[in-house]
Ligand SMILES: CC1=C(/C=C/C(C)=C/C=C/C(C)=C/C=C/C=C(C)/C=C/C=C(C)/C=C/C2=C(C)CCCC2(C)C)C(C)(C)CCC1
């Protein structure tokens with residue numbers, strides 16, 4: 001698959017969603033919530049489910065003890081992170097946003113210099129707060145963050161989005177020569193900017209996270225580890241299943257409230273737990289890859 005394919009697929013999907021909205025095609029809330037959960041489980045989670053395979057590839061001969069220790073450490077880091085969020089939600093959310101900017105910036109690591117990729121990731125993640133402040137604060141309170149803290153965090157997001165955007169505008173002149181060569185990536189970047197400020201935040205997030213972040217990761221893993229799609233599905237399926245079992249247990253054990261609130265909590269607090277270990281591993285893997293090339 002050529003490298004542009006993810007950009008093309010993402011940009012076309014964003015355009016389709018804009019057309020749907022222009023024609024007032026709206027899904028009932030429960031259908032939208034189920035689609036959101038389904039997309040996260042079937043497309044978002046699998047990109048992290050390759051972590052065990054990637055980690056084994058980083059060792060020359062991973063022993064059984066090493067593999068058990070890796071799995072144990074990954075689960076431990078996940079559970080500790082989730083506990084930190086449950087005890088200090090505002091702190092958890094702030095850390096989540098910051099590490100997400102860092103992790104998502106790797107989507108443009110090959111295309112843009114590090115600082116610019118970081119600023120762009122900050123715009124992608126924080127710009128929705130400029131237009132959808134109230135709905136973002138509402139989502140944050142559903143994630144257990146007290147309203148006063150949620151308001152402060154959304155203000156900080158607005159500030160970060162504006163500062164990062166200004167930084168990008170200042171830098172864009174320097175980049176104009178390189179940018180001219182990468183037509184589809186420019187369309188991807190424009191699509192992301194429009195999606196961030198025009199689409200409802202959860203729709204923007206799910207389109208970006210599933211169709212761009214996860215898709216780029218699958219493509220990178222398949223190219224670098226020489227795996228085909230079927231092989232990757234087989235590798236990730238048991239891990240996705242284990243994650244879904246873990247999520248279902250949490251749903252069953254923890255106190256329930258409205259279904260949409262429960263889905264939001266399960267997805268975002270769960271993703272925070274998984275992100276810490278996933279992010280460190282992918283960082284090590286990408287550093288090793290750039291040393292090899
Ligand atoms: C390997 C392994 C495993 C698995 C793993 C996995 C499966 C992973 C995954 C991972 C992942 C899958 C990751 C992800 C990430 C994500 C992120 C990083 C996100 C972020 C986001 C954000 C930050 C958001 C924000 C917001 C909100 C919250 C609301 C609304 C608005 C907005 C959108 C802004 C297990 C444990 C089983 C075992 C051991 C080993």
Ligand SMILES: [Fe+2]
Nearest residue numbers: 047103217278
């Ligand atoms: Fe990722």
